Amino acid sequence: MSGSETGPRGSRRLGRWISVLALPAISIGLAIIVGAILILVSELAIPNRAFNLGLPLDAYSSLFVGALGSPAAIVQTLVFTAPLLLAGLSVGIGFRAGLFNIGALGQFLVGALGACWVGLALRDAPPLVAFPAALVAGAAGGFLFGFVPGFLKAQSGAHEVVTTIMLNYVGIYVLAAAVSGPLRAPGSPNPITQDVANAGLPIVIGPNGHLGLVIALAAAFGVAWLLYRTTLGFEIRTVGANPEAARYAGMRPRYLIILTMSLSGMLAGLAGAGQLLGVNHQLNAAYSTTVGFDGIAVALLGRSNPIGIVFASLLFGAMRAGAGLMQIKAQIPPELVDVLQATILLFLVASPVIRRLFHLRGAGEMVDSPTITATYGGGPEVAAH
Amino acid sequence: MDALIAALYAIPILGIVFELGGYLIATLPAISPLIIQAATPLTLGAMCGVLCERSGVVNIGIEGIMLASAFTGWVVGVIVAPILGGDASAFFGITPALLVAVAAAVLVALLISLLHAWLSITIRADQIISGTIINIAAFGVTGYLNTLIAAGSPTSAGNFVPFHPPSELVNLPVVGWLLDAFLSQGPIAMSMIVIVIVLQVLLFRSRWGLRTRAVGEHPKAAETVGINVIRLRYRNVILSGIFAGLAGAYLSMEATNSFQAGMTVGRGFIALAALIIGRWTPVGAFLAALLFATSDALGQAIVISAPGGALGDVVNAIPAQFYNALPYLVTIVVLAGLIGRSIPPAADGQPYQREAAT
Numbered sequence: 179m180s181g182s183e184t185g186p187r188g189s190r191r192l193g194r195w196i197s198v199l200a201l202p203a204i205s206i207g208l209a210i211i212v213g214a215i216l217i218l219v220s221e222l223a224i225p226n227r228a229f230n231l232g233l234p235l236d237a238y239s240s241l242f243v244g245a246l247g248s249p250a251a252i253v254q255t256l257v258f259t260a261p262l263l264l265a266g267l268s269v270g271i272g273f274r275a276g277l278f279n280i281g282a283l284g285q286f287l288v289g290a291l292g293a294c295w296v297g298l299a300l301r302d303a304p305p306l307v308a309f310p311a312a313l314v315a316g317a318a319g320g321f322l323f324g325f326v327p328g329f330l331k332a333q334s335g336a337h338e339v340v341t342t343i344m345l346n347y348v349g350i351y352v353l354a355a356a357v358s359g360p361l362r363a364p365g366s367p368n369p370i371t372q373d374v375a376n377a378g379l380p381i382v383i384g385p386n387g388h389l390g391l392v393i394a395l396a397a398a399f400g401v402a403w404l405l406y407r408t409t410l411g412f413e414i415r416t417v418g419a420n421p422e423a424a425r426y427a428g429m430r431p432r433y434l435i436i437l438t439m440s441l442s443g444m445l446a447g448l449a450g451a452g453q454l455l456g457v458n459h460q461l462n463a464a465y466s467t468t469v470g471f472d473g474i475a476v477a478l479l480g481r482s483n484p485i486g487i488v489f490a491s492l493l494f495g496a497m498r499a500g501a502g503l504m505q506i507k508a509q510i511p512p513e514l515v516d517v518l519q520a521t522i523l524l525f526l527v528a529s530p531v532i533r534r535l536f537h538l539r540g541a542g543e544m545v546d547s548p549t550i551t552a553t554y555g556g557g558p559e560v561a562a563h
Numbered sequence: 564m565d566a567l568i569a570a571l572y573a574i575p576i577l578g579i580v581f582e583l584g585g586y587l588i589a590t591l592p593a594i595s596p597l598i599i600q601a602a603t604p605l606t607l608g609a610m611c612g613v614l615c616e617r618s619g620v621v622n623i624g625i626e627g628i629m630l631a632s633a634f635t636g637w638v639v640g641v642i643v644a645p646i647l648g649g650d651a652s653a654f655f656g657i658t659p660a661l662l663v664a665v666a667a668a669v670l671v672a673l674l675i676s677l678l679h680a681w682l683s684i685t686i687r688a689d690q691i692i693s694g695t696i697i698n699i700a701a702f703g704v705t706g707y708l709n710t711l712i713a714a715g716s717p718t719s720a721g722n723f724v725p726f727h728p729p730s731e732l733v734n735l736p737v738v739g740w741l742l743d744a745f746l747s748q749g750p751i752a753m754s755m756i757v758i759v760i761v762l763q764v765l766l767f768r769s770r771w772g773l774r775t776r777a778v779g780e781h782p783k784a785a786e787t788v789g790i791n792v793i794r795l796r797y798r799n800v801i802l803s804g805i806f807a808g809l810a811g812a813y814l815s816m817e818a819t820n821s822f823q824a825g826m827t828v829g830r831g832f833i834a835l836a837a838l839i840i841g842r843w844t845p846v847g848a849f850l851a852a853l854l855f856a857t858s859d860a861l862g863q864a865i866v867i868s869a870p871g872g873a874l875g876d877v878v879n880a881i882p883a884q885f886y887n888a889l890p891y892l893v894t895i896v897v898l899a900g901l902i903g904r905s906i907p908p909a910a911d912g913q914p915y916q917r918e919a920a921t
Binding site for chain 2: 216220224226278280330333334336337339340341343344345346347348350351352354355358359471474475478511513514515516517518519520521523524527528530531
């Protein structure tokens with residue numbers, strides 16, 4: 179990690195970091211190769227234009243230039259990173275407690291809706307009043323949308339994998355209903371809201387680097403502090419690692435489930451609020467995002483560790499930011515990024531095979547948290563109550 | 564009679580309930596074929612889940628398998644239709660191209676299921692993460708290829724058409740609409756009903772079913788009586804792909820004749836909920852799927868032909884999006900209400916590791 183350290187202790191730390199990073203690095207490398215093969219095969223199978231053996235290279239180079247090629251591109255990457263970071267933290271904190279929140283999409287949308295609602299009401303108020311209030315509203319919306327599946331799981335054992343996915347669709351339609359009805363801009367022929375004006379987040383860097391970037395980074399440190407420096411964080415990690423032990427130690431699994439799901443929803447809601455107030459400034463009825471499912475990939479690649487999630491979200495943010503240029507320059511559909519993400523995860527999950535192939539040792543488990551599937555369909559810790 | 568109904572409807576507040584009842588009685592028989600159609604992909608997806616989870620493997624990748632199969636079926640149909648040619652026969656509109664396309668859709672589903680089996684049984688990866696990878700990958704690959712293929716605006720191989728039962732049957736009193744619901748269907752929807760019954764019988768009345776349930780409940784005990792847990796789990800998970808594959812084929816070759824990116828819109832996940840609410844039994848899952856399909860079809864029927872009277876005023880006051888969200892809301896409510904009494908197979912989701920033979 180730090181090059182200034184020398185001696186056996188320093189080199190041992192370096193060795194540990196290499197072994198931690200080797201598996202993700204190999205997975206990313208293999209995913210790039212798989213993506214290249216997909217591009218070549220689809221080129222052969224779907225001959226829309228002359229075959230070009232260098233197309234994968236063109237694709238990846240335009241992806242790279244689009245993500246990091248200029249100061250403006252780097253800021254753009256950061257803008258794409260901010261919601262991914264928050265969504266990754268949202269999923270990651272759930273993983274830590276043994277919960278799988280697939281509902282980041284719905285929580286993101288409700289967060290954006292809440293922020294938009296308050297932002298529109300305060301669009302003529304002083305900015306220092308308007309945007310914090312709108313952010314709080316967005317976080318509260320996400321909190322509520324995370325509370326519901328947490329409560330249902332603690333109360334009746336309804337598995338959050340199913341309820342959060344259902345709530346994603348509910349979120350989509352709630353947003354559409356609000357934008358088509360009460361929030362619709364007066365006299366507008368289309369279901370679209372007004373601009374949030376003064377509630378927009380201030381720009382802090384470059385042409386479009388809004389305050390949400392700082393908020394997302396602060397949230398990463400906040401989650402790290404919560405998980406590793408507070409009693410509550412210890413309880414969350416314990417209930418995730420061993421629900422039985424947690425109960426014997428006098429912790430309250432049901433309370434922790436509800437609280438963690440709510441916090442998880444709040445982080446995703448904050449992602450939506452930041453995206454709306456910092457980038458979009460208004461909603462339309464079809465407003466949506468890929469952030470929800472990207473957040474799962476980010477959390478898994480970052481091994482549910484806030485610092486790891488920061489780097490994972492930078493990687494995926496760069497891919498999303500570069501996908502636009504890749505589509506324009508190399509005519510590669512942006513869904514290639516989804517394929518890359520899935521492939522990275524696949525190689526991470528298949529880590530025993532990768533380790534054997536590359537002679538890696540002791541690289542650690544991919545997800546430090548326990549298997550999420552263990553609580554499926556009610557789970558022992560809920561059923562025992 | 565009419566006077567009585569009018570009097571019931573006129574009761575303040577309570578009248579709306581009677582109006583709702585009247586509307587349902589009038590509407591449900593008319594939309595019953597639609598309900599079976601909406602239930603078909605959900606039920607087939609749930610059958611995939613039943614087979615996996617009864618053997619002790621959680622599969623949340625059903626959505627992704629359905630999507631990949633829907634896409635593959637459509638693409639293969641597009642490719643082989645000009646080669647095989649031929650007019651659609653009167654019987655279900657079956658063409659050689661469509662049959663090849665269905666076979667391809669099922670084959671892809673089998674391959675993805677094999678991947679899931681390998682990850683969850685051999686690698687012993689977290690099965691929910693494995694399923695998530697399948698979902699993300701299916702969304703990415705189908706979206707990627709669809710964008711490229713759609714640029715050439717290809718001609719689809721068409722789709723299966725529903726059977727038309729003789730009008731004497733449909734017009735029978737009382738049971739006519741039920742016959743209509745089950746017989747006015749295409750080949751995949753009809754085979755869905757057969758599959759549900761056959762699976763129910765096999766699972767609870769055959770040696771294979773007993774072994775499958777043993778492996779899902781107590782794999783160690785199953786192993787001690789000579790059942791090869793790993794092999795049975797592999798076989799069942801791979802075979803379960805057939806049903807998810809048919810569900811996907813239904814979407815792009817029977818319900819419609821084309822593929823749209825992300826066209827499964829969560830049906831694979833509703834199938835999971837149906838499986839849980841149906842207590843991991845084929846018939847139960849089918850009934851649960853019917854519940855969602857009914858709320859779905861009713862939501863559409865209300866938007867298309869709204870009821871009149873006081874009920875109509877209430878219905879029109881609610882935003883149309885509420886009716887779109889109805890099946891998802893019903894899923895949450897029923898799941899939360901029932902789950903306490905719905906217990907999964909004991910070894911569901913737990914990787915099996917044979918004791919070391921030292």
